[in-house]
Amino acid sequence: MTMGVTDDAMNPIPRGTILAVDDEPDILVALEDLFEDEYRVLTTSRPAEALELIAAEPDIDVILSDQRMPGLTGDALLARAREISDAQAILLTGYADISAVVSALNRGGITGYVTKPWDPALLRNAVRSAYERHRLARELATERALLRGLLDHSGDAIAFKDTEGRFLRLNARMAARLSAPSVEACLGRTEAAILGQAAEVAEAADRAAIESGAPAEIVVGTGPEAAQTWNQVTRVPIRDPAGAVVHLAVIERDITEQRLLEARLRQADKMQALGTLAGGVAHDFNNLLTAILGSLELALPKVAGDARLSRLMNNAAQAAQRGAALTKRLLTFSHRRDLQARTVDLNGVIRGMDDLLGRSLGGFVQVERSLSDDLWPARVDPDQLELAILNLCINGRDAMPEGGVVALSTRNETVRDSTDPNLKDGDYAVIAIRDTGTGIPPEILGRVFEPFFTTKGVGQGTGLGLAMVFGLVQQSGGTIRIDSAVGRGTTVLLYLPRSREAVEAAPAAASAPAPAPRRARILVVDDDPQVRHVTASFLNGFGYDEAEVPSGEAALERLAAERFDLVVADLAMPGMSGLDLAEAVRLRWPDLPFLLVTGHVEAARIPADFSVLEKPFPSADLATRVASLLAPKG
Structure with missing residues (x-):
């Protein structure tokens, strides 16, 4: 075997590789001289060695083979080579053996044949054409492999259509979106043929993208509002060399989780802004209440002899005290109230509310409890937590005008890979308050924590109860979730971070210090x-x-x-x-x-x-x- 290779150190562009096979050494030398300036040339006089070279050199582009060789004819060699290589093949023959050429065409997949003695220019052109065909075939195979990999492994639904809307290529995700049994069942068919009238909007968008010739992107929501899914649909017109649109690529990406996260972030920003507003309002309101309550307290002793006037002033003082209680809720919501947090037994807090819940909920509401024996402690203001639970139970009572059940339960939960910006990964003690009431419509579910928002009648609610609960759990490092549907009740979940500290006893009430013994x-x-x-x-x-x-x-x-x-x-x-x-x-x-x-x-x-x-x-x-x-x- 001889191998002629010409390297040009100044030209880094790789050259094509030719394998020449002929049992006459002079022919091989002539072929090497003819092509070594343009190609890397490998030569051998033995067909068996040629097969070894083809197996060892996957980059061979063109095989030139004589027909009549001892041991293996050219058409048989090229047929064997076709099994292990995609190289283009040219048969060289010195005889007018049409049957050999036909055999080489059928078995060896040759692209042409050249008779001996050859015309150098004709042979060069034949090899150059074969080389270009091989290079283009490899590029096409690479692009097909890339496209197939994209279609098979992409998380998006992808399809390619002609200008009539017929599917030319699509992946399994797109077929599943069309509810088709397989990819093959969609090929050559339009979206309307598969989905019927449900495809009218999509086909109109396809036509608009083809007519405009510009990429288009829209977001499409499907399903009921409470469980809506969102897809980002991108349409890209594909042009031929003359600039005419001949195909359309359609890419659909499920962005439901992204939309939900964006909605949570917007809600968090909204609640923060409302909290800032609430804190400012509460501060100004507290100044007014200080003046009102203080003035009433100073004035009451002066009207002690007038029962009617005293009663009116006491009524005013009680109303102002209720206003003070409202501002405390506002300040808790706005994160500006200094909670008296300590590590508490949450089950103990709930058990200690028996009398309070009994008085507040009335005889038509049954209270059930299912408290976890191994519940983790949490660091929270127990008084504010009692108020929060009471508010939620009263809301449940109000949602059950004919009576029903309010169920209190507790459990431990470990959160991992959380997508909720308000709920970090970690261990939580969870308090669940469930009612069997009318439920909350989905259109107002996202507003229930806003201060002053209430669905109750005038004079029946302040709209601050849930806002206070939201502020409490946020200040305590946790979050609140609501699961509700019209007709099947509401469940509110309070997530409070697990405390590793021992449960603290309630602080003893401090005795009032004696008045100062001197004038100051x-x-x-x-x-x-x-x-x-x-x-x-x-x-x-x-x-x-x-x-x-x-x-x-x-x-x-x-x-x-x-x-x-x-x-x-x-x-x-x-x-x-x-x-x-x-x-x-x-x-x-x-x-x-x-x-x-x-x-x-x-x-x-x-x-x-x-x-x-x-x-x-x-x-x-x-x-x-x-x-x-x-x-x-x-």
Whole structure:
């Protein structure tokens, strides 16, 4: 065997490979001389060795073979070669043996034959044509393999259609979307032939994409609103070399999970914005309630002899107290209420609500419990949790006007690979509250946590119950889920992160400190004149000397000029805030006690060693806190 190879180091483009087979060495030398400038040339005079070369060299593009050779004729050699190689084959023959040529055409799949002695130009053209056919066939095979791999392994439904809408190629996912038994059952048929009238919209979109000649993308939703699925459909017109649209590619991607995630994120953003709004409203409302409740408390002793007027003022005070309870719910929803969280036994909290639930739900509602014996503890404010469970049970009662069952259950759940942005992976104790009521329509299910949104009649609901529950579980590191359908009731799931700490006992109620044994001067700082006047009036009634200023800057001027024993200041004031004032006082007069009063406790900002009193406050709470701060140290 001889092998002639010509390498051009300056030309990195790979050259085609030719195998020449002839039992005459002179012929092989002539073929090598003829082609070595354009191709890599392999030569052999033995057919058996040629087969070994073909098996070892998968990149052979063209085989040139003599017909009459000892041991194996050319047509037989090329037939054997066809079984192991896709190389193009040309038969060389010095005899007018038409039967051999026909055999080579039929068995060996030759692309042509050349007679000996050959015309060099004719032989070059024949080899060049064979080489180009082989290269194009390989490129086509590669593209087909890539297309088949794309169709078979893509997660999308993919199809190729002609301009009449007939399927030319499609994958199994597209066939499944068409409810067809197989891919083959769709080939050559239109979507309308498979789906009937249900395909009208899709076929209209196909025609529009073909007419426009531009790619188009739409999102299509199918199914009922409560269980809707979404597909992103992309249509890409495919043009021929002349620029005419001849085919259409259709790609459908299921984006249901993405849409659900986007909806959850939008809802989370919406709830955060509503929480910010609720916190601001609650702060302003607490200032108003402080002035109202304080004024009523100061005025009540003055009308003690007038029973009718006293009753009216007590009614006003009770209404204002209900308003204060509403603001606490708002602040819990807006994450601005400082929860008194501790590690608790959730089953114990639920069992301790027997009397409360019995009084609140009435005789037409049966309460059932199924509590897990090995329930994990959770860190949460037990008082707020009781209020949350009570709210949910009352909602269940209201959804069952003819009576029914409210079922409370608990379980442990480990969350893995969560797609809910509000529910991180981890261990959770889950409280489920289920009713057998009317259920919640899907069109309003996504709004039930919005503050002030209620489906109850006027005067029957504030729309803050579920908002408070949402705020509580969010602040506790968990989330809330609702499963509901019209006619089959509602189940609310509270997910609370598992606590690894031991369950804490309920703190004992602190005894009120004794009043200060001495008269003291107190500076009251608040930008709201009504709140400032009420606070100062309370202090004056306790026997203290009080002075009022409207700002932090005015307070510093007064403190520099006079001696005071205590400063009581509002937290949220324009310019210098109450916290800024407290820090300035601590620097200049470190021994001067300071009490911050606020309509919402921003625990993240206020250092733990600052004394804080929440608005609205009764006079007794203010008296206790002031006496404590003025009491001798030690």
